[in-house]
Amino acid sequence: MFKKTALLLIIAFCQVSLTFAQTESLKFIIRVDDILNRNTTILPRSIVPFQDSVESRGGKVTWGVIPHRLIETANVDGVLAEELKATITRGHEVSVHGFDHICNRCESTPRAAFWGHEMYCTTHNEAFTKAEQTALIQDGLALFAEHLDFVPTSFIPPGHVTDATTFEVLSDFNLTSFSDDTEAQFMTNNVFNFPINEEYTWALSQEMYQQNLDSALADIKMAASETGIYGLMLHDHFTRSGYSNGIVLDWMVELMDSLNHYYGDNIEYLTLSEAVESIKGQFVSVEEASEEIADFQLHQNYPNPFNPATTISFTLEKASRVKLLVFDIQGRVVSALINQSFSAGNHQIPFNAGNLPSGQYFYSLTAGGQTTTKSMTLIK
Ligand SMILES: [Zn+2]
Numbered sequence: 146m147f148k149k150t151a152l153l154l155i156i157a158f159c160q161v162s163l164t165f166a167q168t169e170s171l172k173f174i175i176r177v178d179d180i181l182n183r184n185t186t187i188l189p190r191s192i193v194p195f196q197d198s199v200e201s202r203g204g205k206v207t208w209g210v211i212p213h214r215l216i217e218t219a220n221v222d223g224v225l226a227e228e229l230k231a232t233i234t235r236g237h238e239v240s241v242h243g244f245d246h247i248c249n250r251c252e253s254t255p256r257a258a259f260w261g262h263e264m265y266c267t268t269h270n271e272a273f274t275k276a277e278q279t280a281l282i283q284d285g286l287a288l289f290a291e292h293l294d295f296v297p298t299s300f301i302p303p304g305h306v307t308d309a310t311t312f313e314v315l316s317d318f319n320l321t322s323f324s325d326d327t328e329a330q331f332m333t334n335n336v337f338n339f340p341i342n343e344e345y346t347w348a349l350s351q352e353m354y355q356q357n358l359d360s361a362l363a364d365i366k367m368a369a370s371e372t373g374i375y376g377l378m379l380h381d382h383f384t385r386s387g388y389s390n391g392i393v394l395d396w397m398v399e400l401m402d403s404l405n406h407y408y409g410d411n412i413e414y415l416t417l418s419e420a421v422e423s424i425k426g427q428f429v430s431v432e433e434a435s436e437e438i439a440d441f442q443l444h445q446n447y448p449n450p451f452n453p454a455t456t457i458s459f460t461l462e463k464a465s466r467v468k469l470l471v472f473d474i475q476g477r478v479v480s481a482l483i484n485q486s487f488s489a490g491n492h493q494i495p496f497n498a499g500n501l502p503s504g505q506y507f508y509s510l511t512a513g514g515q516t517t518t519k520s521m522t523l524i525k
C-alpha cells in the first residue's frame with residue numbers, strides 16, 4: 146500500500162517536472178519591412194488589420210518604414226502617416242528603413258525598378274562616403290519629423306547592407322538600435338545589432354502555409370531553449386504580388402495563437418529597440434572583440450560567369466566560425482551555403498544555381514563579426 150502511494154507520488158512528480166521543463170520563456174520580436182511596398186495595384190493598403198490582430202494577442206510590431214513612401218503618390222492622402230502615428234502611441238515601433246530603398250549608384254539599372262541596398266553599393270562594390278550616408282539618414286529623419294512628428298531610435302538597413310561608416314552615422318543620429326541579418330549580436334559606436342532569425346512569409350502560398358507554420362514553430366521553440374529570444378521578419382504582407390490577400394495575416398495569427406498557448410505567461414513581446422535594450426551588456430563591442438577576430442579573404446568565385454555550378458573559396462588566418470550566404474539582386478537570401486567552423490587555410494565551397502534564374506548574385510562571408518561581399522553572374 147505504501148509502495149503504491151510512493152509510486153504514484155513519483156509519477157505525479159515526474160509529470161510536474163516535465164510540464165515545467167517545457168515551459169521555457171521567450172522574448173519575441175515581430176518586424177515588418179518595406180511599409181508600404183510599391184509592388185502592388187491593390188488599394189487601400191493599411192497596417193491596421195495586421196496591427197490589431199497582433200495587438201489583440203499581446204504582440205508588438207516593429208514597422209520598417211521607408212521614409213520616402215510617406216510622400217509618394219499612393220500615400221499623399223496622409224492615411225499612412227496617421228496610421229503610423231497611431232501605431233506608435235499604441236506601443237508599436239516605427240523604424241527607419243533607409244531613405245527610398247534605391248541605390249544612388251546603380252544608375253544603369255532603372256532607378257524605379259531597382260530595389261535593394263542603399264547604404265553601400267553591392268553592385269559595384271563601392272562604399273558611400275560619410276557625407277552621402279549622413280544625407281540619406283538625415284533626409285529620412287526629416288520626413289519622419291514632418292509627417293509623423295516622431296524621432297525614431299532604430300534603423301533597419303535596406304537590402305541588409307551596411308558598412309562601418311553606416312554605424313558612425315547611426316551613432317551620430319542617436320539611432321542606437323539596428324537590425325541586420327548577420328548572426329553576430331555585436332555593438333559598436335553604441336549601436337547594437339539585433340539580427341533577424343528567419344523569414345517564412347516572403348512568398349507564402351497556400352501550399353506552403355502549413356509547412357512554413359510548422360517549421361517556424363519548431364525554430365522558435367529551439368531558439369527559445371537556446372537563447373530565449375527570437376526575431377521574426379516579414380515584409381509588407383498585404384499585397385505582394387502572388388499572395389492571395391490576407392494569407393500572411395492568417396498565418397501570423399495562427400502562429401501567435403500557438404505560441405501564446407504553448408508559452409502562456411512566459412512569452413514577452415518586444416519591439417526592436419526594446420529587444421536591443423534587453424541584450425545590452427551581453428555583447429562586447431567590435432573594438433573590444435577585434436583582437437579575437439580572425440582575418441579572412443574572400444576570393445572571386447570560379448568560373449564566373451557560371452552555369453549552373455561554380456566554386457567560392459576563402460582563406461582563413463586562423464580557425465573561425467564562418468557563414469556564407471548567397472543573395473539575389475533584391476537582397477533576398479537564395480542559399481545559405483555554410484554556417485560552421487573551419488580550420489585555418491584555404492577552403493572551397495561548391496555552389497550550384499540549377500534552380501535559379503540568370504542574373505547577378507552576391508555572396509557574403511561573415512566571420513568574427515566582419516562581412517565581405519562579392520558579386521557573381523549566372524548566365525543560363
Ligand atoms: Zn548600387
Ligand SMILES: [Zn+2]
Nearest residue numbers: 178179303304
Ligand atoms: Zn527592405
